[in-house]
Amino acid sequence: MxxxxxxxxxxxxxxxxxxxNAAEIGRMLYFAGYDVHxxxxxxDIKEEIGNAFRSLVGLCDVIVSSGGxxxxxxxxxxxSFADEFKIPIVVDAEIYKTIKARIEKRGVEMxxxxxxxxxxxxxxxxxxxxxxxxxxxxxxxQSTKIFILPGxxxxxxxxxxxxxxxxxxxxSFYFEDSVLVTGIYEASLAPYITELMEEYxxxxxIKSHPxxxxxxxxxxxxxxxxxxxxxxxxxxxxxxxLRKISKIETQLKSR
Amino acid sequence: MxxxxxxxxxxxxxxxxxxxNAAEIGRMLYFAGYDVHxxxxxxDIKEEIGNAFRSLVGLCDVIVSSGGxxxxxxxxxxxSFADEFKIPIVVDAEIYKTIKARIEKRGVEMxxxxxxxxxxxxxxxxxxxxxxxxxxxxxxxQSTKIFILPGxxxxxxxxxxxxxxxxxxxxSFYFEDSVLVTGIYEASLAPYITELMEEYxxxxxIKSHPxxxxxxxxxxxxxxxxxxxxxxxxxxxxxxxLRKISKIETQLKSR
Numbered sequence: 001m002x003x004x005x006x007x008x009x010x011x012x013x014x015x016x017x018x019x020x021n022a023a024e025i026g027r028m029l030y031f032a033g034y035d036v037h038x039x040x041x042x043x044d045i046k047e048e049i050g051n052a053f054r055s056l057v058g059l060c061d062v063i064v065s066s067g068g069x070x071x072x073x074x075x076x077x078x079x080s081f082a083d084e085f086k087i088p089i090v091v092d093a094e095i096y097k098t099i100k101a102r103i104e105k106r107g108v109e110m111x112x113x114x115x116x117x118x119x120x121x122x123x124x125x126x127x128x129x130x131x132x133x134x135x136x137x138x139x140x141x142q143s144t145k146i147f148i149l150p151g152x153x154x155x156x157x158x159x160x161x162x163x164x165x166x167x168x169x170x171x172s173f174y175f176e177d178s179v180l181v182t183g184i185y186e187a188s189l190a191p192y193i194t195e196l197m198e199e200y201x202x203x204x205x206i207k208s209h210p211x212x213x214x215x216x217x218x219x220x221x222x223x224x225x226x227x228x229x230x231x232x233x234x235x236x237x238x239x240x241x242l243r244k245i246s247k248i249e250t251q252l253k254s255r
Numbered sequence: 256m257x258x259x260x261x262x263x264x265x266x267x268x269x270x271x272x273x274x275x276n277a278a279e280i281g282r283m284l285y286f287a288g289y290d291v292h293x294x295x296x297x298x299d300i301k302e303e304i305g306n307a308f309r310s311l312v313g314l315c316d317v318i319v320s321s322g323g324x325x326x327x328x329x330x331x332x333x334x335s336f337a338d339e340f341k342i343p344i345v346v347d348a349e350i351y352k353t354i355k356a357r358i359e360k361r362g363v364e365m366x367x368x369x370x371x372x373x374x375x376x377x378x379x380x381x382x383x384x385x386x387x388x389x390x391x392x393x394x395x396x397q398s399t400k401i402f403i404l405p406g407x408x409x410x411x412x413x414x415x416x417x418x419x420x421x422x423x424x425x426x427s428f429y430f431e432d433s434v435l436v437t438g439i440y441e442a443s444l445a446p447y448i449t450e451l452m453e454e455y456x457x458x459x460x461i462k463s464h465p466x467x468x469x470x471x472x473x474x475x476x477x478x479x480x481x482x483x484x485x486x487x488x489x490x491x492x493x494x495x496x497l498r499k500i501s502k503i504e505t506q507l508k509s510r
Contacts (some may be wrong), residue, residue, distance in 0.1 A: 019277060191367075
């Protein structure tokens with residue numbers, strides 16, 4: 001099953017904000033059993049946001065977006081998504097009531113910017129925002145489950161567990177672990193990793209990450225991951241392969 | 256002029272690695288005068304890498320990618336890009352010599368994994384890697400300048416200045432600055448920002464970033480950016496608008 005991530009906001013594209021949201025969402029999707037297939041970042045431009053959703057709906061089983069749900073003029077994710085797929089926008093009465101209660105408590109006015117946060121595509125399921133105002137949105141389109149989340153990290157994060165519970169695959173478990181290999185160049189280790197990958201024929205994935213010190217490889221983090229129908233089987237596979245890698249390290253060093 | 260960023264690597268999609276490369280590349284492109292238009296992250300899968308380039312060539316004036324240039328089996332950016340556009344792959348004699356000298360100094364063997372790092376699409380200009388082995392690549396396709404960089408941050412970073420010098424626009428200067436607004440909700444400030452944006456009719460961009468403390472807005476960073484043909488004009492515009500925002504803050508507070 002495939003999952004994709006859309007992050008929305010000029011600040012991400014121009015590098016003012018490092019995209020930690022994409023990483024946190026990707027992590028959740030991965031451990032929920034999905035292949036994270038594509039990440040797209042787009043600026044706060046209606047057509048770009050619409051295009052990003054359009055290019056992934058039908059292709060991915062799950063799409064999670066973050067950003068563009070706040071009160072300012074360029075928070076346009078809901079309308080961009082809804083207009084792209086010609087879904088009417090409606091006021092969610094429950095959210096409207098919550099916003100109203102909140103602003104009355106604070107003694108501020110109801111403005112159209114605040115009202116906007118109660119607007120959702122018709123047919124949405126609302127995800128409560130315990131950290132802020134704008135709710136998250138769940139919407140099903142064709143075969144794709146779409147989750148539209150706020151961009152404020154604490155608000156986004158507070159909804160991830162809820163989404164994980166909604167989409168977690170019961171027959172797909174990733175497990176990963178790693179080992180540090182020292183005193184061997186990545187390029188020297190590479191052919192052995194290729195061999196192991198072939199031996200396990202798609203059941204495992206090995207990725208080496210060279211750690212650098214003063215521009216020289218000081219050690220390599222070799223990460224092994226496996227996906228299977230049971231967490232225990234994934235774990236067993238990873239452990240077995242990590243042991244083989246340590247053996248290869250010993251052999252290469254004793255040459 | 257539009258610029259796009261492609262980041263390649265499973266570790267980014269599954270959130271093991273936070274995508275700082277995309278932010279650093281985006282920052283460079285922005286201050287070189289470009290609108291950063293789209294960011295795409297793809298896993299180490301040939302078709303996905305090819306698709307990402309395909310979807311942006313012709314659409315963007317500049318594409319910068321990072322990742323997938325190392326020695327391991329899944330470092331496949333060069334071949335994925337070249338095969339997608341049917342460009343032959345050739346050995347770069349200069350790079351081959353550098354790699355050979357390097358491994359002889361280290362007393363390790365020339366393997367096909369090391370040789371791979373000297374392969375480039377025919378017609379490329381090579382960008383020297385002063386921090387590691389795999390070179391960067393500059394390739395022009397249709398109207399698009401493509402820069403293919405390594406994913407190791409220090410290596411990627413060492414090439415950014417070179418690229419900036421190659422692509423910097425001489426008639427497009429972004430400038431940005433921000434002011435902290437306290438004691439006003441983002442949604443209360445929002446209509447004034449919309450008004451200012453309308454007054455300046457596309458010449459400036461204002462973005463508010465609420466800072467949260469215990470789930471409540473404590474202050475708002477209001478960022479103003481402007482792009483014009485002269486850096487001085489962009490600066491002057493931003494300063495003028497920031498002054499107006501401070502005035503609005505004072506007015507709202509005195510109510």
